[in-house]
Amino acid sequence: MLLQLSDVDISYNDNVIVKGVNLELDSGERLSIVGESGSGKTTVIRAILGVLPRAGKVTNGKIIYDGKNILEFTPKEWKKVRGKEISMIFQDSGNMMNPVQKIGDQFIEYITTQEDTDKKSAYEKAVKMLSLTNLPNPENVMNSYTFELSGGMRQRVGIAMAITFEPKLLLADEPTSALDVTTQAQIVKELMKITKSSMIIVTHNIGVAAALGDKLMVMQGGKVVEYGKTTEVIENPKAEYTKTLLSAVPEIGGKRYA
Numbered sequence: 001m002l003l004q005l006s007d008v009d010i011s012y013n014d015n016v017i018v019k020g021v022n023l024e025l026d027s028g029e030r031l032s033i034v035g036e037s038g039s040g041k042t043t044v045i046r047a048i049l050g051v052l053p054r055a056g057k058v059t060n061g062k063i064i065y066d067g068k069n070i071l072e073f074t075p076k077e078w079k080k081v082r083g084k085e086i087s088m089i090f091q092d093s094g095n096m097m098n099p100v101q102k103i104g105d106q107f108i109e110y111i112t113t114q115e116d117t118d119k120k121s122a123y124e125k126a127v128k129m130l131s132l133t134n135l136p137n138p139e140n141v142m143n144s145y146t147f148e149l150s151g152g153m154r155q156r157v158g159i160a161m162a163i164t165f166e167p168k169l170l171l172a173d174e175p176t177s178a179l180d181v182t183t184q185a186q187i188v189k190e191l192m193k194i195t196k197s198s199m200i201i202v203t204h205n206i207g208v209a210a211a212l213g214d215k216l217m218v219m220q221g222g223k224v225v226e227y228g229k230t231t232e233v234i235e236n237p238k239a240e241y242t243k244t245l246l247s248a249v250p251e252i253g254g255k256r257y258a
């Protein structure tokens with residue numbers, strides 16, 4: 001087992017916002033988390049990466065990654081794991097980047113701070129990662145600023161960076177929410193082809209969630225209302241909320257999600 005959350009509560013300013021989360025993820029397995037805005041999806045995956053906002057804290061439970069409770073990680077242990085073994089694709093990777101520094105310089109800096117390597121090899125590695133994510137003309141992208149790229153291209157840059165060190169666990173917070181659903185599905189399908197990492201993918205769209213995950217979790221108001229194998233959840237949803245979400249996606253009945 002790569003990751004296990006048991007009875008995890010997360011509070012902001014001492015108010016419990018996420019309550020009693022349990023989940024398990026094996027190596028190579030994919031989990032989708034779906035739920036309405038404010039249900040706690042981002043909070044959960046931030047806790048897994050140990051990057052909750054200052055007001056946030058895991059107040060109960062355990063998060064076991066690779067046999068160790070990450071809640072007890074020292075800064076040194078985090079440095080080894082974060083960005084390398086566990087990495088994250090943020091809601092808008094473009095916003096995460098510096099608008100006045102060329103993408104190439106940022107990418108090279110990212111690689112050289114994580115790995116003992118020279119700029120030339122870092123450049124080559126970055127170009128290779130960009131072409132893996134199907135960005136046309138990667139050298140050009142390296143020489144561009146974020147505002148010169150489309151939302152989809154920026155997203156691909158974010159993905160390229162996140163998978164550079166072949167993470168064991170990839171957390172994707174609505175990797176493509178700014179994009180239309182077809183582009184979303186396309187990008188994440190490509191992502192699945194180029195990485196064997198375990199993944200947790202957060203999305204608003206249960207159709208996208210169903211297409212991507214081996215497992216599906218549905219959150220509502222800080223609680224997990226549904227969790228199980230995707231096929232089983234779709235065939236036999238337990239929570240009313242899951243049923244409502246599923247009924248809004250007609251193609252799921254016809255198994256177009258597969």
Ligand SMILES: Nc1ncnc2c1ncn2[C@@H]1O[C@H](COP(=O)(O)OP(=O)(O)OP(=O)(O)O)[C@@H](O)[C@H]1O
Pocket residue numbers: 012013017035036037038039040041042043044053055056
């Ligand atoms: N920095 C913060 N300080 C205080 N409360 C917060 C903070 N961030 C989130 N919250 C609270 O936690 C709740 C869950 O937020 P979270 O961002 O995890 O939801 P989400 O499911 O990711 O929503 P969305 O789909 O809009 O991204 C929010 O409704 C808010 O009340």
Ligand SMILES: [Mg+2]
Pocket residue numbers: 041042043173
């Ligand atoms: Mg969120």
